Amino acid sequence: xxxxxxxxxxxxxxxxxxxxxxxxxxxxxxxxxxxxxxxxxxxxxxxxxxxxxxxxxxxxxxxxxxxxxxxxxxxxxxxxxxxxxxxxxxxxxxxxxxxxxxxxxxxxxxxxxxxxxxxxxxx
Amino acid sequence: xxxxxxxxxxxxxxxxxxxxxxxxxxxxxxxxxxxxxxxxxxxxxxxxxxxxxxxxxxxxxxxxxxxxxxxxxxxxxxxxxxxxxxxxxxxxxxxxxxxxxxxxxxxxxxxxxxxxxxxxxxxxxxxxxxxxxxxxxxxxxxxxxxxxxxxxxxxxxxxxxxxxxxxxxxxxxxxxxxxxxxxxxxxxxxxxxxxxxxxxxxxxxxxxxxxxxxxxxxxxxxxxxxxxxxxxxxxxxxxxxxxxxxxxxxxxxxxxxxxxxxxxxxxxxxxxxxxxxxxxxxxxxxxxxxxxxxxxxxxxxxxxxxxxxxxxxxxxxxxxxxxxxxxxxxxxxxxxxxxxxxxxxxxxxxxxxxxxxxxxxxxxxxxxxxxxxxxxxxxxxxxxxxxxxxxxxxxxxxxxxxxxxxxxxxxxxxxxxxxxxxxxxxxxxxxxxxxxxxxxxxxxxxxxxxxxxxxxxxxxxxxxxxxxxxxxxxxxxxxxxxxxxxxxxxxxxxxxxxxxxxxxxxxxxxxxxxxxxxxxxxxxxxxxxxxxxxxxxxxxxxxxxxxxxxxxxxxxxxxxxxxxxxxxxxxxxxxxxxxxxxxxxxxxxxxxxxxxxxxxxxxxxxxxxxxxxxxxxxxxxxxxxxxxxxxxxxxxxxxxxxxxxxxxxxxxxxxxxxxxxxxxxxxxxxxxxxxxxxxxxxxxxxxxxxxxxxxxxxxxxxxxxxxxxxxxxxxxxxxxxxxxxxxxxxxxxxxxxxxxxxxxxxxxxxxxxxx
Ligand code: SF4
Numbered sequence: 001x002x003x004x005x006x007x008x009x010x011x012x013x014x015x016x017x018x019x020x021x022x023x024x025x026x027x028x029x030x031x032x033x034x035x036x037x038x039x040x041x042x043x044x045x046x047x048x049x050x051x052x053x054x055x056x057x058x059x060x061x062x063x064x065x066x067x068x069x070x071x072x073x074x075x076x077x078x079x080x081x082x083x084x085x086x087x088x089x090x091x092x093x094x095x096x097x098x099x100x101x102x103x104x105x106x107x108x109x110x111x112x113x114x115x116x117x118x119x120x121x122x123x
Numbered sequence: 124x125x126x127x128x129x130x131x132x133x134x135x136x137x138x139x140x141x142x143x144x145x146x147x148x149x150x151x152x153x154x155x156x157x158x159x160x161x162x163x164x165x166x167x168x169x170x171x172x173x174x175x176x177x178x179x180x181x182x183x184x185x186x187x188x189x190x191x192x193x194x195x196x197x198x199x200x201x202x203x204x205x206x207x208x209x210x211x212x213x214x215x216x217x218x219x220x221x222x223x224x225x226x227x228x229x230x231x232x233x234x235x236x237x238x239x240x241x242x243x244x245x246x247x248x249x250x251x252x253x254x255x256x257x258x259x260x261x262x263x264x265x266x267x268x269x270x271x272x273x274x275x276x277x278x279x280x281x282x283x284x285x286x287x288x289x290x291x292x293x294x295x296x297x298x299x300x301x302x303x304x305x306x307x308x309x310x311x312x313x314x315x316x317x318x319x320x321x322x323x324x325x326x327x328x329x330x331x332x333x334x335x336x337x338x339x340x341x342x343x344x345x346x347x348x349x350x351x352x353x354x355x356x357x358x359x360x361x362x363x364x365x366x367x368x369x370x371x372x373x374x375x376x377x378x379x380x381x382x383x384x385x386x387x388x389x390x391x392x393x394x395x396x397x398x399x400x401x402x403x404x405x406x407x408x409x410x411x412x413x414x415x416x417x418x419x420x421x422x423x424x425x426x427x428x429x430x431x432x433x434x435x436x437x438x439x440x441x442x443x444x445x446x447x448x449x450x451x452x453x454x455x456x457x458x459x460x461x462x463x464x465x466x467x468x469x470x471x472x473x474x475x476x477x478x479x480x481x482x483x484x485x486x487x488x489x490x491x492x493x494x495x496x497x498x499x500x501x502x503x504x505x506x507x508x509x510x511x512x513x514x515x516x517x518x519x520x521x522x523x524x525x526x527x528x529x530x531x532x533x534x535x536x537x538x539x540x541x542x543x544x545x546x547x548x549x550x551x552x553x554x555x556x557x558x559x560x561x562x563x564x565x566x567x568x569x570x571x572x573x574x575x576x577x578x579x580x581x582x583x584x585x586x587x588x589x590x591x592x593x594x595x596x597x598x599x600x601x602x603x604x605x606x607x608x609x610x611x612x613x614x615x616x617x618x619x620x621x622x623x624x625x626x627x628x629x630x631x632x633x634x635x636x637x638x639x640x641x642x643x644x645x646x647x648x649x650x651x652x653x654x655x656x657x658x659x660x661x662x663x664x665x666x667x668x669x670x671x672x673x674x675x676x677x678x679x680x681x682x683x684x685x686x687x688x689x690x691x692x693x694x695x696x697x698x699x700x701x702x703x704x705x706x707x708x709x710x711x712x713x714x715x716x717x718x719x720x721x722x723x724x725x726x727x728x729x730x731x732x733x734x735x736x737x738x739x740x741x742x743x744x745x746x747x748x749x750x751x752x753x754x755x756x757x758x759x760x761x762x763x764x765x766x767x768x769x770x771x772x773x774x775x776x777x778x779x780x781x782x783x784x785x786x787x788x789x790x791x792x793x794x795x796x797x798x799x800x801x802x803x804x805x806x807x808x809x810x811x812x813x814x815x816x817x818x819x820x821x822x823x824x825x826x827x828x829x830x831x832x833x834x835x836x837x838x839x840x841x842x843x844x845x846x847x848x849x850x851x852x853x854x855x856x857x858x859x860x861x862x863x864x865x866x867x868x869x870x871x872x873x874x875x876x877x878x
Contacts, residue, residue, distance in 0.1 A: 041794050066366055067340060068332070068774050069204060070792045077791035093207055096178070096193040096200035 035082045044071040044078060058118040074116070086116070165192060165698070167622050167630045168206040169265070169615040170777050172497030173197060173337050174624025175206055176698055179616055181635050186213045186616050195698040197315060197628070203336035204775055208786040209615070213639070215785035219598035219611040220640025230609065235641065239648075242566075242592050242608055243655035246282075249564045249590065255284040259553050259562045262289035262511055263569040264502030266645060267620030267632075269671040271505040273649040273662075274568065275517060280535040281658045285522055285547030286562065289511045290570045291502040292550040293577075296863035297464035298495040299507055301473020304862075305481070305493075305747055307740025308683050309507055309519060312715045313456075313492035314626040314701055318345055320490030323452030325355045325445075327379070327476060328462020328869075332363035333774040335460070335496050343367055353452065355445050357382065358462055359769060360799075360841055361834045372445055373836045374435035376767040376870035377466060377756030383475035384753060385431035386446040388423040390482055395450025400484030401748075403734055409750040422750040434753065436836070449479055454490030460498060461771070465868040469860045471751040478748045486746075487717045487736040497625040504623015508684050508702075509675070513547035518679040522546055534678055536661060549864035550576075551857055557585025564590040566652075567602060568645055569612065571779040574601035574847050577866040578822050578857035594645055597781040601847045612645050613638035619668045620646070621694065627712070629689050630699035646671060680705075683715075683722060683740065716744075756870040757858035758821070760838070764872035766804075767839045768820060770855060776845040783845070796849035797830040799841040800875065805831040808876065815878035818842070820871055823853035826878050840873055 038047065048071065049056050059065045064073075072078070074086035088109040095110075115122055161180040168175040176195025180188035189210045193200030222238035223230040233241075249257050260278045262271055271289070278287040302309045318341045331339040346352040346367055356364060356371040357379060365371060374382055390396055407414040409422065428439035449455055457480065463472045477486075477493040485491040497503050510517040520527035523544055532539035548556050554576060556562040562585070576582050586605035593606040596614040603609050617638040623629045638644070646668065653662040665671050669691045679686040679702075688704040688711075701711040705721050712720050717736050730744070731737050737744035760767055775792040776783040783789045798818055800810060810816055812831040817824055818840065827842065827849050835841045842851040856871040 040791065043792055043794060045792075066343060067203070067336060068363055070775070072788035072791050073204060073207065077787040079791065080787040093188070093190040094201050096190050 035078045035084075038078065040079055044075075055117050058115070062117060062119040064119060086111070161187060163190075164633050164635045165194075166616065166632045166635070167500065167624075167699075168202070169209055169212075169500060169782070170205045171335060172264075172499055172502060172625045173335050174500060174622065174626070174628060174630060174699070175202060175337050176630070177202065177206060177209065179210070179635055181616075184636055186210045186636055192698065197624070197626075197698075198337045201337060201340060204789065204792070205777055205783060208783075208789060211786050212782045213614060213616055213636075215597070215782075217597045217599075217781070217785055218614070218639050218642070219595055219603075219609060220642060221611060222641065223609045225607050235643070235651075238608055238610060239652055239655050243652055245590050245607075246564050246566075246652075247656055250282060253563055255282045256286055256547070257561065257563045258282055258284055259286035259548070259557070259565045260288070261550070261553065261565060261567045261570065261572060262287070262506070264289060264291040264294070264497075264499030264506050266505050266511075266569045267501060267618070267668075268505040268509050268623065268629075268675060269620045269668050270568070270645040270649070271501075271509045271511040272517065272671055272675050273646045273653075273665070274566075275510055276535050276537075276661070277649055277653045277656075277658065279516065279522070279542050280532065280537040281541065281653060281661055282656075283541045283543065285513045285543050285545065286553060286556075287511065287547060288513050288550045288553055289506045290550075290572070290575065291499065291506040292512060292864060293575065293866060293868070294461060294464060294498045295495070295502050295507065296512070296865040297466065297469025297473055297860055298459075298497075300470035300860070300863040301477065301495070303740075304470065305474050305477040305749065306716075307738050307746070308715075310503060310627055310684070311492060311494045311625070312487055313494060314628070314713055315341065316713055317454075317456050317490050317492050317494070318342060321345065321454050321456040322349075322351065322490060323353050323355070323448060323455040325357065325449060325455065325457040325476075325479075326364060326368075327357040327457060327459045328464075328472070329458055329460045329496060330358070330360075330362040330364050330462075330771060331458065331496070332366070334498070334772050336774060338458075338496065339364065353448050355448050357445070359767070359836060359839055360771075363774070370441065370444055370448065372435075372437045372441050374437050375836075376769045376839060377759075377867075378435040380468065380472060380475055380751070380753035381426055381431040381434040382437060382442055382445075383472070383479065384423055384426035385428050385442050386449060387475070387478055387482055388420075388426050389428070389443055389446035390450045390479065391420060391423070393447070393450060395447075396482045397484030401482065404484075404736055404738070404745055405481050405748055406743075406745045407748045407750065410752070414750060419748060419750055426753070434755075450483060452485075454488065455480065455483065455485040456491060457493050458496050460496040462869055464495075464863075464865055466865075466870070467757045467858050467860050467867045468751070468754045469865050469867075470862040471749070471754070474747075474749040474751055477746075481746050481748050487714060489714075495625070500624060501622040503625060503627070504621060504629055508623055508679075508686075513549055513553075516542070517675060518682045519684055520678075520682075531678065534674060549859075551859055551864065551866060554582040554585055557589050558582060559585075560588065562589060564592075566592045566594070567606075568594045568649075569596075571600045571602045571781060573605060574779040574850060574852060575844075576857070577852055577855040577868050579850060579852040579855075580823055581857065594648055595781075596642065597785075600781050601779065601850075610648055611638075611640060611642040612648065613642045617642065618644040618646075621672060624699075627684070627701045628699040629686060629694065629702065631691065631694035633695070644668075685721070757867050758856055758870070758872045760872045764820065764874050765838070766873045766875060768818065768851075768854065768871050768873035769835075769839060769841050769869050770844045770851050771841060773843045773845070776843070778845065779847065780845040793843075795828065796843055796846045796851070797828045798875065799830050799832050799834050801833055801835055801837045801839070802831050803837045804875075805829065810875070810877055816875055817878050818851075818854060818873050818875050820854040820856070820873045822856065822871075825849060825851060825854055840875060844868075 175198035176192030191200035407419040432439040480486040594610040619634040685703040
């Protein structure tokens, strides 16, 4: 193999890894984006109190719970939009300062350190 | 946020890929909306009277995002759930984009020219045939000050009628009456800054957590940082605000006046009164005459804790404990809203809260205030200060006062004889007059009375029969159904102007994007209508929002609410200014009536006589402690209607939900109305959770879902009022406070049964 061919193959290999990684992520996300069919005349909380009581309890005790920032704020309404894993972007609408310098920690998103429901700091 | 699902997936995939390659990623760096191409503009939340600062993200001429303004000291970057979704409302499908005239019962799109000419002709012919008082205006605490100012000039100064009202009559009028009678001038002494210095909070008739969430957050933080801070709630219903309470008194709806008197009695008897403060700064009165302190004490003798307990249903020992909490705290802040104001004795209830502050001297000092919370973003700024009610003129002036009429007529450049000396019709009287045909044409701006009036069904007759013009950003609403003409109004971010919030703070909002469709700014709709009605000379000079604002602030010069220093130039830079702000180099005022308030500082020494506080709106600078009788609600419960029905709000929706109803997330959070009923009552009536029930009052009935929950006390029902489909205002009572003319939404007699 010529030097050029080797180099091309190496680049192609890296690209394949990156694309497949992206593809997998995308496929996973597509899967994750579906919320089971629900009765949209009831609120998220009415059902989730029964199906995920621990999560609701964690949330209730958190600052978000005290302020009643409901499920929909991070996860979407479940009908028009649904995010199983919410993005950090949503946080930035209120947490407009940068209390933590994320650069110091490396590849961080808010939920890398904060539990999404209790909001407690974890490693 | 407003990402599509596809965009979201792309963003998360990119983030993950970047992470896998070891690139550092600051939160938001991969974000679509927080990207560099988004331009951020400083503005103010469109919803409640808290007045939070927001940053509006704009890209390619569209509003794409909202975030809290971390430089605004009100909210320091935080938002509640409503403010969070503001950007979604701008592009709601329900935006009204073209003027329409109803022809043969159907709305048809017309040009602006046709619409405005039609309205001008109809208004002029009504005026000619029946006189100016056959016309009316009904405005809003959500309109900008500039908008209300234009309507005021058109109606009071040019058409010549004082039939000019606004929805703050339905929410804040009793607070105005309370401040005027107790302290001499409208609006609070202190500001939000007192929250961080208060040791004790009395939240009465306020569900702060849901109705003023960001203030609630500030109170939580205060308590969290200082565990000695105590919180007393007086409210007939348990609400999310209870998460931080130390003591909650649950009076029967409408029966809290005796409690406040009983607290005053205990405060004096147990030595918590500040005798020196009282001697220097307070006088006593009952409804007929002046009293001495001794006579006031005599008056209070009736109000033993037991008497108040019997009247209100609150245990006597809790009333004693509440009084001691107030008395013992070094600093005390009371906050209230609709539970106090929307009552047939709303002004008295306001007075009795301020009494406690005057008796203990807990007013005018850091951390102390008798502080009314406002419901709408510009009820204080536009309507109370701007003079948008039937008895007012701009800058805390009154139509009855000949000097005031002259001052305003001069600035408006109209003959003073145009301004009638007699107040016009207050809101309920105005809609009665429409029913009777005494008012034949009405312009309704930025509000939805067909849903928000009490006993609403009664007032639909007038709306159906008379000529109704509605200027609105949304369509349809309960009110546009009755309109003959609908005019599309530019919405928040599509117009510039000023909002004045609860704490006397005026804040500027820029125009960021072009109005949707053919929508126009309300101030210019009114200007152009005025010109077509024949008032060219009076209105053609207003070319910009700043022209209107400058004229308005010239009227505030030298008044208690001096805004002369709050020019657009300055407001564009700062996060609002709290009046009095008499010059461009004045920083604004934290506390009124004390050192630092320019009006106090200017008072001659002989007047102040060494006093540190001087209520300059009252004779001798002395505030009034009122001996008002205790009076229950207009419609007490009885055998036929054994429940007290009270109405209110949820965190996620606002007023008639024309805005919050356009946000899928907020609809999802609270998709429908319900009636809260206590488990004991539900058991007795065999009502289970989620059963359909029928509530009836003497005015109407409503089928609705039951929520069996221990939030209301037994004997009380609660229904949130946001939905047209479950219009609880068909059941509420339209009896009103004889002083403030504010209706008693908060209590009427009802019965309930399984559907
Ligand atoms: S508290 Fe009021 S002003 Fe602040 S974000 Fe919420 S609705 Fe807007």
